[in-house]
Amino acid sequence: MVKVIGKAILSGNEAIARGAYEAGVHFASAYPGTPSTEILESLALYKEVKAEWAPNEKVAMEVAGGAAIGGAISLCAQKHVGLNVAADPLFSLAYAGVTGALLIITADDSGMHSSQNEQDNRHFARAAKLPLLEPVNSDEALRMTKWALKISHQFDSPVILRTTTRVSHGKGVVTLSEREEIPIYPYKKNFEKYVLMPSNARKLHVVVEERLKKLKELAESSEWNVIEDGDSEIGVITSGVSYNYAKEVFPNATYLKLGFSFPFPMEKVKEFSKKVKKIIIIEEGDDFIEGYVRQLGLSNEIIGKNILPYCGEMLPEVLKEYLLNEKVEKKTINSNHILERPPVLCPGCPHIGIFDAIKKQRLSVAGDIGCYTLAALAPWNAMDTCICMGASISGLSGLMQNPMLTGNNSVAVIGDSTFIHSGITSLIDMVYNNRKGTVVILDNRITAMTGNQQNPTTGLTLQGNNTSQIDLEALVKAIGVKWVKRVNNYNLKETSDALREAREFDGVSVLITSQPCALTEEVKRAKKYPFEIDESKCIACGACLRLGCPAISKGESGKSKIDPVYCIGCGMCAQVCPPKVQAIHKIEKEA
Amino acid sequence: MKTTSILFAGIGGQGIIKASSILATACLNSGFDVKQSEVHGMAQRGGSVVSFVRFGEKVYSPTVEQKTADIILSFEKSETLRWIDYLKSDGFLLINDYEIRPTSLNYTGKTYPERSTVESYLKEIEYKFVNSTEEALKLGDVRVFNTILLGVIAKKIESISIESFHKAIELSVPSKTIQMNLKAFDLGLSL
Numbered sequence: 001m002v003k004v005i006g007k008a009i010l011s012g013n014e015a016i017a018r019g020a021y022e023a024g025v026h027f028a029s030a031y032p033g034t035p036s037t038e039i040l041e042s043l044a045l046y047k048e049v050k051a052e053w054a055p056n057e058k059v060a061m062e063v064a065g066g067a068a069i070g071g072a073i074s075l076c077a078q079k080h081v082g083l084n085v086a087a088d089p090l091f092s093l094a095y096a097g098v099t100g101a102l103l104i105i106t107a108d109d110s111g112m113h114s115s116q117n118e119q120d121n122r123h124f125a126r127a128a129k130l131p132l133l134e135p136v137n138s139d140e141a142l143r144m145t146k147w148a149l150k151i152s153h154q155f156d157s158p159v160i161l162r163t164t165t166r167v168s169h170g171k172g173v174v175t176l177s178e179r180e181e182i183p184i185y186p187y188k189k190n191f192e193k194y195v196l197m198p199s200n201a202r203k204l205h206v207v208v209e210e211r212l213k214k215l216k217e218l219a220e221s222s223e224w225n226v227i228e229d230g231d232s233e234i235g236v237i238t239s240g241v242s243y244n245y246a247k248e249v250f251p252n253a254t255y256l257k258l259g260f261s262f263p264f265p266m267e268k269v270k271e272f273s274k275k276v277k278k279i280i281i282i283e284e285g286d287d288f289i290e291g292y293v294r295q296l297g298l299s300n301e302i303i304g305k306n307i308l309p310y311c312g313e314m315l316p317e318v319l320k321e322y323l324l325n326e327k328v329e330k331k332t333i334n335s336n337h338i339l340e341r342p343p344v345l346c347p348g349c350p351h352i353g354i355f356d357a358i359k360k361q362r363l364s365v366a367g368d369i370g371c372y373t374l375a376a377l378a379p380w381n382a383m384d385t386c387i388c389m390g391a392s393i394s395g396l397s398g399l400m401q402n403p404m405l406t407g408n409n410s411v412a413v414i415g416d417s418t419f420i421h422s423g424i425t426s427l428i429d430m431v432y433n434n435r436k437g438t439v440v441i442l443d444n445r446i447t448a449m450t451g452n453q454q455n456p457t458t459g460l461t462l463q464g465n466n467t468s469q470i471d472l473e474a475l476v477k478a479i480g481v482k483w484v485k486r487v488n489n490y491n492l493k494e495t496s497d498a499l500r501e502a503r504e505f506d507g508v509s510v511l512i513t514s515q516p517c518a519l520t521e522e523v524k525r526a527k528k529y530p531f532e533i534d535e536s537k538c539i540a541c542g543a544c545l546r547l548g549c550p551a552i553s554k555g556e557s558g559k560s561k562i563d564p565v566y567c568i569g570c571g572m573c574a575q576v577c578p579p580k581v582q583a584i585h586k587i588e589k590e591a
Numbered sequence: 592m593k594t595t596s597i598l599f600a601g602i603g604g605q606g607i608i609k610a611s612s613i614l615a616t617a618c619l620n621s622g623f624d625v626k627q628s629e630v631h632g633m634a635q636r637g638g639s640v641v642s643f644v645r646f647g648e649k650v651y652s653p654t655v656e657q658k659t660a661d662i663i664l665s666f667e668k669s670e671t672l673r674w675i676d677y678l679k680s681d682g683f684l685l686i687n688d689y690e691i692r693p694t695s696l697n698y699t700g701k702t703y704p705e706r707s708t709v710e711s712y713l714k715e716i717e718y719k720f721v722n723s724t725e726e727a728l729k730l731g732d733v734r735v736f737n738t739i740l741l742g743v744i745a746k747k748i749e750s751i752s753i754e755s756f757h758k759a760i761e762l763s764v765p766s767k768t769i770q771m772n773l774k775a776f777d778l779g780l781s782l
Contacts, residue, residue, distance in 0.1 A: 137626070315654055333672045333712060343638040
């Protein structure tokens with residue numbers, strides 16, 4: 001009997017980590033991505049677990065899959081679009097199965113709080129023929145994770161656990177238990193199972209289909225698929241976080257809560273349909289559940305995505321608007337009194353230096369995923385495309401098929417972590433196909449956007465061990481790039497000159513910026529003296545404001561001022577103040 | 592018992608998530624079910640941040656709907672107006688008398704709202720302004736301004752005992768700062 005050791009308030013991500021820890025997980029790998037990042041960060045705190053950042057999600061899943069074949073209890077975690085990157089091993093690991101256990105976590109971003117699309121990853125479970133679990137809150141996330149790892153071993157199958165943003169980041173009460181220590185299962189070479197040659201894979205496909213039938217039986221009787229009796233007028237079928245929203249709007253209805261939603265429990269729905277008149281299906285994302293329910297040809301009236309939206313979160317106010325015709329009241333505040341506070345680059349962000357040069361040289365920019373995507377907004381407006389991880393470099397190659405866009409007037413920008421994730425092969429494509437063009441690698445030596453995670457350029461692992469640091473110049477040269485230069489991007493002239501030189505080079509050129517992210521501990525520790533603006537000299541020309549540094553604002557007089565608390569002393573603003581004015585200087589240390 | 596909803600609003604980096612997690616822990620200490628929700632990611636980059644805490648016998652949704660918040664704690668003066676429509680007609684609003692001017696003022700042509708502009712929207716509402724930075728400086732540590740604010744709203748949350756808050760603070764802040772945070776909380780209670 002496992003000992004219960006108390007209650008705690010955990011986010012869904014922390015609860016998944018806790019559940020995995022309690023289930024005896026040995027190994028975990030991931031690439032950071034909102035809203036999934038904290039799963040690995042939380043797991044890394046348990047010394048019994050080996051938790052690692054991988055260069056990308058495909059690698060993470062392959063390492064975790066290898067660990068599971070080798071006998072370990074393992075998991076990998078990613079945001080929804082990360083599973084696209086890992087789709088190749090996903091579909092094949094479904095055939096190979098496991099010796100130990102493999103849990104694949106996908107954190108979908110309903111409402112796109114921090115993502116480029118709103119895909120519903122439940123489709124992956126169906127396509128790869130793997131069991132799918134959808135927790136409604138932290139408590140279920142913890143318990144389901146433990147159960148999923150057991151089922152994975154028992155059914156010799158990877159298991160997918162899907163959360164959405166509010167489950168991942170929302171916090172709730174969970175019950176903590178002790179860890180169950182399970183030794184790594186013995187590994188045996190098994191040619192027919194783990195070598196996916198056609199002759200073996202044909203047999204394995206039959207195994208997968210048989211396994212699905214057994215999993216369907218399990219889903220029909222599963223403790224995760226429950227009917228909660230209530231009023232017979234309305235029956236709600238729902239899964240994941242939508243269950244909570246539905247309970248707020250229809251507290252007295254009869255519910256079918258689907259926590260184990262693929263293979264789909266058809267019989268359970270039939271049983272449920274007899275208890276209620278009208279069925280309302282509430283799910284975030286696509287009509288995944290609804291598709292199956294409609295296949296049954298039930299006589300009940302069925303309401304789903306014919307009325308509810310496919311886009312965004314199924315919040316209580318959305319349900320009320322679409323199902324009860326209760327419109328949310330229009331806001332009563334004059335919009336002029338509500339200030340825009342879009343996410344901005346940080347005070348002293350080193351990306352400002354390079355984007356100032358890009359903006360002033362009026363370049364077309366193939367952008368990528370990271371903090372620097374914010375340079376697509378005012379005051380830089382310095383990005384033409386942002387598609388997916390790594391698409392800057394390859395996207396530039398494609399854009400240049402139009403003669404209007406050339407290596408002289410267009411560049412690609414990509415962060416260090418994104419370059420490692422999936423920019424390297426795009427650069428190889430560029431060199432191999434004899435293109436002319438410039439790639440700027442924004443090397444701030446951290447994975448910044450997701451909250452400063454280590455990566456192969458930083459010299460540290462997730463669990464804080466020292467490791468080798470990738471030499472980006474050597475890597476780029478080895479690919480065959482003939483023009484490589486590293487610049488101090490706090491020096492605006494040096495940066496601008498180097499960018500111009502790179503664009504003029506007849507071939508592929510790579511410019512690497514060298515200042516670290518302003519939020520890293522290294523920079524915070526070395527905080528320099530802030531700068532200030534001499535109001536008697538300032539002519540209110542706005543040159544410093546146009547840098548877009550949040551430490552600089554326009555005062556009542558129209559002249560600029562610098563907030564000494566936010567200023568990190570990078571000195572970029574002093575360089576754009578006109579030479580005849582020179583109103584910006586460093587606050588000297590008082591004696 | 593009806594579910595109580597509290598909304599924390601402000602700017603990334605003001606300690607909003609910390610304050611809401613202390614409240615959530617206090618709710619747990621007093622034996623309630625509790626849900627807390629915020630969205631992070633892009634938000635840490637100087638953007639506006641909102642965090643919800645809901646507690647009661649059994650809580651489902653982690654989010655707060657318009658016109659349902661029992662209490663709103665606004666850590667920044669102008670952010671009050673973004674969220675005021677979430678307050679119940681008989682709710683309580685606490686405003687930290689503190690301004691953070693966004694860079695958007697440099698290009699949108701808007702001006703930072705005066706206190707009188709903010710107050711013009713609060714005619715039918717029970718509200719209170721507190722200059723928590725000034726109060727925190729009196730205690731000698733400007734960083735505990737958010738714990739002072741938590742103390743002010745704790746008075747309004749009768750179902751959670753002061754002991755539950757004290758215990759939550761002890762569990763949630765670094766050990767060196769426990770005494771200072773307890774003092775700050777008690778100062779908030781007295782305001």
